[in-house]
Every structure is written in structure tokens, then in C-alpha cells.
Amino acid sequence: MVVNMSEKKFSKKHEWVSLDGDTATVGITKHATEMLGDIVFVEVPEAGKIVEKDGQAAVVESTKAASDVYSPISGEIIEGNKSIVDDPGNVNSDPEGASWFFKIKLKNKSELDSLMSITEYEKFVAENPS
Amino acid sequence: MEVQKTTLYNYHKNLGAKFVPFAGYEMPIQYKEGIVKEHISTRSYAGFFDVSHMGQFFLEGDDTLINALEKIIPADLKSLKLNHSKYSFLLNENGGIIDDLIITKTLKGFCIILNAACKNNDVKEISKFLSKDHKYFMNSDLSLIALQGPKSVEILEKLTPGVSNLKFMTGANFNFEGKNLYITRSGYTGEDGFEISIPNQKVEKLIQFLIDNKVNPVGLGARDTLRLEAGLCLYGHDLNQEINPIEANLKWAIAKRRREEGGFNGWEKIKELLTSGSNKKRVGILPEGRVIARENTKIFSEQGEEIGVITSGTFGPSVKAPVAMGYVNSNFSKIGTKIQLEVRGKKHEAKVSELPFFKKSYVK
Numbered sequence A: 001m002v003v004n005m006s007e008k009k010f011s012k013k014h015e016w017v018s019l020d021g022d023t024a025t026v027g028i029t030k031h032a033t034e035m036l037g038d039i040v041f042v043e044v045p046e047a048g049k050i051v052e053k054d055g056q057a058a059v060v061e062s063t064k065a066a067s068d069v070y071s072p073i074s075g076e077i078i079e080g081n082k083s084i085v086d087d088p089g090n091v092n093s094d095p096e097g098a099s100w101f102f103k104i105k106l107k108n109k110s111e112l113d114s115l116m117s118i119t120e121y122e123k124f125v126a127e128n129p130s
Numbered sequence B: 001m002e003v004q005k006t007t008l009y010n011y012h013k014n015l016g017a018k019f020v021p022f023a024g025y026e027m028p029i030q031y032k033e034g035i036v037k038e039h040i041s042t043r044s045y046a047g048f049f050d051v052s053h054m055g056q057f058f059l060e061g062d063d064t065l066i067n068a069l070e071k072i073i074p075a076d077l078k079s080l081k082l083n084h085s086k087y088s089f090l091l092n093e094n095g096g097i098i099d100d101l102i103i104t105k106t107l108k109g110f111c112i113i114l115n116a117a118c119k120n121n122d123v124k125e126i127s128k129f130l131s132k133d134h135k136y137f138m139n140s141d142l143s144l145i146a147l148q149g150p151k152s153v154e155i156l157e158k159l160t161p162g163v164s165n166l167k168f169m170t171g172a173n174f175n176f177e178g179k180n181l182y183i184t185r186s187g188y189t190g191e192d193g194f195e196i197s198i199p200n201q202k203v204e205k206l207i208q209f210l211i212d213n214k215v216n217p218v219g220l221g222a223r224d225t226l227r228l229e230a231g232l233c234l235y236g237h238d239l240n241q242e243i244n245p246i247e248a249n250l251k252w253a254i255a256k257r258r259r260e261e262g263g264f265n266g267w268e269k270i271k272e273l274l275t276s277g278s279n280k281k282r283v284g285i286l287p288e289g290r291v292i293a294r295e296n297t298k299i300f301s302e303q304g305e306e307i308g309v310i311t312s313g314t315f316g317p318s319v320k321a322p323v324a325m326g327y328v329n330s331n332f333s334k335i336g337t338k339i340q341l342e343v344r345g346k347k348h349e350a351k352v353s354e355l356p357f358f359k360k361s362y363v364k
Helices: A030-036 A082-086 A109-114 A118-127 B009-014 B035-044 B063-070 B119-127 B152-159 B200-212 B220-229 B256-261 B267-276
Strands: A015-020 A023-028 A039-043 A056-062 A066-070 A075-080 A102-106 B018-022 B025-030 B047-050 B055-060 B085-091 B097-105 B109-114 B135-138 B142-148 B171-176 B179-184 B193-199 B280-287 B298-301 B306-316 B321-329 B338-343 B346-353
Touching (some): A039 A082, B025 B220, B097 B119, B109 B119, B142 B200, B152 B193, B152 B200, B171 B200, B193 B200, B220 B321
Antiparallel strands (some): A039 A056, A056 A066, B097 B109, B142 B193, B171 B179, B179 B193, B338 B346
């Protein structure tokens, strides 16, 4: 399957992935931030860390609780976004843009096939309200 | 048991509340603004909280009622003046805390505000000491609204003139549209403010007045961050039946006369601890950096020995840093002691801190 570079894919755990060559950028969706509330702490993975599909990769905490952020794809971490570590509130203001969580070097492009398109994700959210 | 709702449930819904089950009630955890904004606006202006899930328990009787209550409550009820309130507890036979509470002297006896999750059991425990000459009832025809923050007094004075004369931990009756409100100057945020006991049929009118005066609704989420910054305990987390007031560093809440004379549940244990000191102690904890140490986080000494556990932890929006409290081995309870917190398998530096984290501004 050919993935459009600009097209985001979504996981059932409310992560988004956007692909650029064999590098993917991963973050959490606006819907996820709305469920979490005010984000006050973020932990992102170090470069070089190997993550599995659906494995725990980062942590996000709101005033209410701590949640794991899973990687929707396997690969090697290239970079964690330090700017959201320093200013976690930025995740609330721009979750699907500047406040990505990590960049990852893809191991297996076909893993993207199991993820949802924006339309599918919106339908999923509507059918599974928190 | 069926989930209960306060009188304001639909009102909260219209205000955009997100609900959570809490102590058998559907309660707002936050509104549209979110926890941080609700917290900040309470500290900078004022916020209101629906705390009608809490028990408003009334007792009536002669002087024998005082003697009966003093067997389970270590406050000096004999010298408690009319309309004055004290923070105290119900104690079990080992001195463990059955519940923490605010008790106020009324004309006919006492009013006790009880935690929602404990209130039914509390009545059972209290009634063990009562006789047929004592009347008691939980008044569910009343709602309870907390108005907290520096502007509270100015705003409430417009509705019920005279509230500005109340001192911290005292109360009085006020008239609102022909109904009686019992208002105390107290709260659970570290701010100046009031708790308003009001008939259910008038509570929406009170809330509308507060909203017209730009007071925002505040949910349980910000109630928790506010009370933790103020160093106040949350029952079921920082306090429970296994913990006594000495360990909880709440010795001040046991009246001097009672400490000397005793005659209440658990006094022998407490007397012993007053001399020897307890093995563990509740302390404030400031993690270094941004990591949040939540309830059940293990606490270690610098040498790596396990010395305690966190009982409440969050991010303090006014402190602008993570804050926590917990119990440590008393040898490590000195302010400034360096400790380590194990969060997600990693040790993080922290130190024992003074409480409150955020300075109070009560009107005394």
C-alpha cells in the first residue's frame, strides 16, 4: 500500500503517525488531549531506543492521571520532542502539529496498514466515547 | 447501591461538567475550563464547589451529648462556643482515624460535616456512644456549597450582608429569600472562603448569583490540587483506619485538655506516641524536576533503603511544580531531608518539604 506523505494514520489508542520516507512522526490526537485534560508532564524516549508496535514508548500526565503513549509502529527512535518535555502544556495547544512526541525509523512499513484513516478514526471516536 | 446525584446534577451538566463516580455519587471532576484554570481562578478570584455529597449530620441533646461525643472525637467539645467549628476526627479503639471532620456547636447540639464515602459508617460508629436522649439525623434536604478564593467575601457580602464579620472557623445563620442559610468561614483550598449550607430548593438560585458574579464552577480535580497545595489531608488516601493523628502530624487537632485527660477511643496509644514519637510521620514532599509522584509511589533514602510511600501526589498549578505528601520513617521526616522516589522503575531526587506548599490566607 502506498502511503501519502501528508496523510496521517491513527491508532485505537489515540496516537497519530505521519510518514516521511522511512521516518515516521508520532503524537497523540486532539481527542486524546481532550480526554486527558491539562497536560503537566511528558516523558519522551531517547534516540536509539528500539520500540515494538503497540509497545510503551512515552508517558503523558495530566493533573488527573498518568497515561502511557504507545508506538503504533515498530522501529528505532530517532528523536524525542524535548520542547514538550520543557513545556507540557504545548501538547494541549497543538497536539497534531508542533507537539509531536517522537520520530521513529520504521522497521516494517506494512504495519501502517492496520492503522485507521482520519475518517475511520473519527468514526471510531464517535462510536467509543470516553 | 444506585448511583446518587446532588440537586445540582443537571445544572452541572449544563455548565459542561465531566462526571466521575465518587463515593457513590456522580460528581463533576472538571468543567469546560479544565483543572488548571479552575485552580488558578479560585486562587486569583473565586470558585464554587458543589460538596453536597458530604454528610451534614446534626445531633441534639443535653450535656450528656458532649460526654458521649468526646468518647470518639478528641476535640474539646465542652469549651466549644456556639457557632465555632473545629477540625477533628472519629477515632477507633487503636487511635486510627475512622474519618476526619468539621464539628460546629449549634444551639441544640452539634453539626458535623462528614466525608461522603464514610458518612454512613460514621453514623454507625457515633451512634454506639449515643443514648435515647440524643437525637440525630443526616439532613439530605440541605445542599452544601463551598465558595473559595480572595473575592469570596466581597461577593457573598452582597447576597448575605454580614458574612464579612465571620472569622475563620466560625459560622452564623443568614436569611436568603425567606430561607435560612448556615454559613461558616472555612474551606479546603487554603484560601479565604465560606461553606454555605442551603435548602435544596434554593441552591440553583445561589449558584446563579455566583455565576452572575463571574465565579467559576470548580470540580473535584481542582479541589484535589488546591487542597494538596494547602497541605490538607484527603481521607482514604492520606488518612485511614490504620493511621493515627500523631503519625498524620495532626497532633494540633487533639485539644490540649483531651491530650491530658484522655477518655476517648485510642487515647492510650496516642498518649504513648505523644511521649515516644511515632515510627512514621506524614510529610510534604517536593520532587526535583517535573516528574509527578502519585499515590503508592515508593520512597527511598539516599542510601537506597525503602522508607515510606506517597499517599497523594499531583502537579501543583500555583506552585508550578509537582507536589506530594506521604509517610516516611520518622528518622527521615526532617524538613530538607533528601529522599528518592521510584517512578516507573527509575529513582528521582526529592526532598522533605514544609507544608503547606502554598501559603494560606485565612481571616483570623
